[in-house]
Amino acid sequence: MNIVVLVKQVPDSGSERKLDPADNTVARAGADNVINEMDEYAIEEALVVKEAHGGEVTILTVGPDSAADAIRKALSMGADRAVHVTDEAMHGSCAVQTSAVLAAALQQMDYDLILCGAESTDGQVSVMPALLAERLGIPQLSGARKLTIDDGVAKVERQTDGGFWALEAPLPAIVSTWDTINEPRYPSFKGIMAAKKKPVETKTLADLGIDPSTVGLASATSQVLDFSGRPPKGEGVKVADEGDGADKLVEYLASQKIV
Amino acid sequence: MAEVLVLAELDPTGDGVRKTTLEALTAARALGEPAAVVTGAPGSAAKVREKLAEYGAASVYVAESPELDDYLVAPKAELLARLVAETSPAAVVIPSSAEGKEVAARLALKTGSGFLTDVTEIAADGTATQVAFAGATVVHAKVTTGTPIYTLRGNSVTAELAPAAGEEKPVEVVVSEEARKTRVLDRVVEQKSSRPELTEASIVVSGGRGVASAENFSIIEGLADSLGAAVGASRAAVDSGFYPHTFQVGQTGKTVSPQLYIAVGISGAIQHRAGMQTSKTIVAVNKDPEAPIFELADFGVVGDLNTVVPEATKKIIARKG
Numbered sequence: 001m002n003i004v005v006l007v008k009q010v011p012d013s014g015s016e017r018k019l020d021p022a023d024n025t026v027a028r029a030g031a032d033n034v035i036n037e038m039d040e041y042a043i044e045e046a047l048v049v050k051e052a053h054g055g056e057v058t059i060l061t062v063g064p065d066s067a068a069d070a071i072r073k074a075l076s077m078g079a080d081r082a083v084h085v086t087d088e089a090m091h092g093s094c095a096v097q098t099s100a101v102l103a104a105a106l107q108q109m110d111y112d113l114i115l116c117g118a119e120s121t122d123g124q125v126s127v128m129p130a131l132l133a134e135r136l137g138i139p140q141l142s143g144a145r146k147l148t149i150d151d152g153v154a155k156v157e158r159q160t161d162g163g164f165w166a167l168e169a170p171l172p173a174i175v176s177t178w179d180t181i182n183e184p185r186y187p188s189f190k191g192i193m194a195a196k197k198k199p200v201e202t203k204t205l206a207d208l209g210i211d212p213s214t215v216g217l218a219s220a221t222s223q224v225l226d227f228s229g230r231p232p233k234g235e236g237v238k239v240a241d242e243g244d245g246a247d248k249l250v251e252y253l254a255s256q257k258i259v
Numbered sequence: 260m261a262e263v264l265v266l267a268e269l270d271p272t273g274d275g276v277r278k279t280t281l282e283a284l285t286a287a288r289a290l291g292e293p294a295a296v297v298t299g300a301p302g303s304a305a306k307v308r309e310k311l312a313e314y315g316a317a318s319v320y321v322a323e324s325p326e327l328d329d330y331l332v333a334p335k336a337e338l339l340a341r342l343v344a345e346t347s348p349a350a351v352v353i354p355s356s357a358e359g360k361e362v363a364a365r366l367a368l369k370t371g372s373g374f375l376t377d378v379t380e381i382a383a384d385g386t387a388t389q390v391a392f393a394g395a396t397v398v399h400a401k402v403t404t405g406t407p408i409y410t411l412r413g414n415s416v417t418a419e420l421a422p423a424a425g426e427e428k429p430v431e432v433v434v435s436e437e438a439r440k441t442r443v444l445d446r447v448v449e450q451k452s453s454r455p456e457l458t459e460a461s462i463v464v465s466g467g468r469g470v471a472s473a474e475n476f477s478i479i480e481g482l483a484d485s486l487g488a489a490v491g492a493s494r495a496a497v498d499s500g501f502y503p504h505t506f507q508v509g510q511t512g513k514t515v516s517p518q519l520y521i522a523v524g525i526s527g528a529i530q531h532r533a534g535m536q537t538s539k540t541i542v543a544v545n546k547d548p549e550a551p552i553f554e555l556a557d558f559g560v561v562g563d564l565n566t567v568v569p570e571a572t573k574k575i576i577a578r579k580g
Contacts, residue, residue: 013510014529017392024398038511096367096374121510122392125376126357127364130332134365139440140331143357158331160357161456162505166445167331173441179511180504221373221404225386228397230536238553241562246570249542250578252558256540258462258486258519259575 001055001149003046004109005079006102006116006128008036009063009070013121023217024224025092026122028064035070038117040077041177044184046115047078049149056080058109062090062101068200075195076187082198083109087205092217095123099131101215104208106136113154114174118143129176139169145180261349262294262318263287264342266335266362267311268354269299271448276307278459279354281314281418283411288421289383291349294318295425296342298327298335304427312425314418319425324432332358333438336365342430343370343406350385355410363408372405377514379415379537393510393529394536413458414516415537450505457506460489461518465508465535466501467493469524469545469564473501478568479523485575491515491535493525509534524564527552544568 011017011031020027046057059074059082061067071082085105093101106114119126126142133140141147141156145164148155154173157164159180187195205212213219239248253259265287268277280295287293295316297304304321311319320342327334339351339362351366353359360376367374378387385407389398402408457463464486466479476492483490492502494509508515510533520538525531527543527550535541536555543556544564553559560567 013393013533017395019391019396019398094373095364099368119511124514125360125364127360127376130361130364131368133333133440134336134368137437140333140361141441142331142361159505160446161458162452163447163449165331165443166447167441168444169441221367222375222400222402225399225401227391227399230390230395230397233541233555233557236541236553236555236557236559238548238556238559238561240548241560241567245544245560245562245567246574249544249558249560249567249571250574252542253519253575254578256519259578 001049001053001112002110003049003055003057003113003115004060004106004111005039005042005046005057005074006114007039007043007059007061007070007074008120009033009061009067010036010120010122013037017122019224019227023092024227025217028066033066033069035073036117036120038119038121038177038179040184041179041181042115042117043074043077043079044182045147045177048182049113053149058083060102060105061085062098071200072195073187075198076192077185078191080198082200083203084200085203085208087212089205089212089216092220093215094220094222095125095127095131096221097215099128099135101205101208101210103132103135104210105203106132108208112171113149116174116176118176118178129174132174139173141167141169141173142176144175144177147175147177147181261291262346263291264339264348264351265293265295265316266339266351266353266359267295267297267307268356268359269303269307273299273303274306276310277354278418279356279411279413282413282416283352283354284311284314284316285419286381286411286416287352288315289381290385292317294320296320296322296339298322298338300325300328308425308427312423313420315421315423316425317423318428320428320430322430322432324434326434327432329443330434330439331441331443332361332365333440334434335362336369337435337438338430338432339366340369348406350407350409352381353408353410355412360410363410367408370405372408373402374408375400375402376410377412378409379412381409390537393533412516450503454483455487455489457489457491457508457513458515462486462488463491463508463515463517464488464521464523465491465493465525466496466523467525468495468499470496470501476502478564482521482568482572485572493531522552523568525552526550527555
């Protein structure tokens with residue numbers, strides 16, 4: 001089974017993140033960049049499927065040169081090889097454009113199963129499986145908390161508010177995973193050493209047959225006009241409970257006409 | 260005036276529309292005349308037409324077929340794409356659920372358009388407001404290609420009555436082979452709750468690591484019930500097994516924006532702030548006076564949640580008599 005995992009590098013969600021005032025895009029240079037947390041669950045799931053069904057796990061990443069660090073992490077967890085699409089013309093691309101690049105790269109690969117995280121912690125748009133399913137004409141099984149593959153058919157429990165939807169589709173298919181699906185392994189020392197020797201193929205837009213003028217900020221399907229920091233909240237009131245904490249809390253709620 | 264298509268999200272019972280649909284109709288009025296699109300099993304539209312009209316739907320496109328719910332996302336996107344081609348709307352507005360965002364994405368590709376997700380406001384010139392990075396950044400953005408498609412975040416716009424004709428317009432449903440790829444075999448509800456839906460609730464009470472055990476979450480539930488609120492949990496509480504993941508508020512969980520958010524025993528890590536920072540009023544109870552949650556709180560009590568919260572609950576119930 002050929003499994004491709006989409007991996008994105010994002011600014012660490014635990015650190016301060018910014019937009020770049022020069023062009024209103026995510027400030028990636030100078031940020032503390034890490035592998036998108038949710039993608040680690042997709043990598044783990046790919047390794048589990050490979051262990052059960054055999055095959056090869058390939059990482060596919062679109063992003064600047066620095067994204068090589070995220071690829072290395074994925075390889076150290078146990079993925080076999082990687083494809084890194086990098087081209088300055090892609091800077092500032094919207095989700096529609098990024099999906100075109102990913103789809104073109106995927107069309108040059110053999111895949112039975114595509115896995116990705118259910119959201120990236122920077123954009124939080126959660127639509128890549130839908131966009132790629134539409135472009136590639138394959139089924140989307142998004143938001144999985146459980147995946148089983150049997151006889152060329154993928155079954156997924158799609159996490160919903162208060163329950164799940166049971167989904168089923170034939171392979172090849174794209175599946176996105178939530179952090180409820182598994183517990184990602186930590187890279188072993190052996191894995192980290194082995195990752196250094198695993199093949200990473202770098203591709204440009206030209207290699208994918210994509211006209212650079214169709215991607216990037218200038219031709220994006222939506223544009224950020226401006227941004228600002230959220231206005232700071234006014235100084236709140238903080239009281240210490242001296243036996244009257246509950247009273248004061250209820251008084252406050254009453255003053256807000258809540259009770 | 261040009262039409263704005265609004266995809267109605269029905270509540271799971273099929274007997275009504277979700278509040279987010281009424282909010283979407285309200286937001287759509289900035290751009291043109293709202294026209295609701297109801298998809299579902301036969302008989303769905305009859306139950307909701309009146310409500311949609313009350314909130315501004317001049318027309319109600321009725322697309323009823325059992326097949327629409329048999330497959331994931333694709334049939335709805337296909338149907339909307341056909342309506343966009345036939346009616347040339349000024350825009351499409353969709354409630355920002357997981358499914359809504361995916362419908363928007365596929366619709367964007369089908370119609371050669373751009374789309375913006377989780378918008379909190381739409382201005383008359385089409386400029387949308389979004390919040391980024393844990394609510395710390397406010398962004399204005401615009402679709403520059405095709406028919407603008409927006410998904411509207413729940414609780415960011417107040418639904419307003421605006422009675423309109425709600426004229427029914429039947430739409431023929433054709434589900435293509437292409438759209439029949441992912442079959443929905445079952446929709447399972449595991450936690451039946453009388454409490455409001457987290458993302459729709461006007462009050463949310465959340466518990467964190469400080470609640471200390473699954474049993475002790477009854478304190479959180481008690482306060483929530485006294486206020487008619489939804490219950491949430493921080494990632495630390497979920498990871499410790501105190502409360503189910505469905506109720507997680509934060510970066511890797513739900514984003515909520517209620518009128519009132521009460522954080523109990525939650526320190527206020529960035530992970531958690533990401534999911535609740537845009538709440539209108541924030542109240543915190545924490546025994547650590549240095550907890551970062553107090554930087555966000557409009558009102559904070561430094562104290563033991565095990566005494567403060569149950570006592571406050573009693574007093575609230577007494578007040579409501």
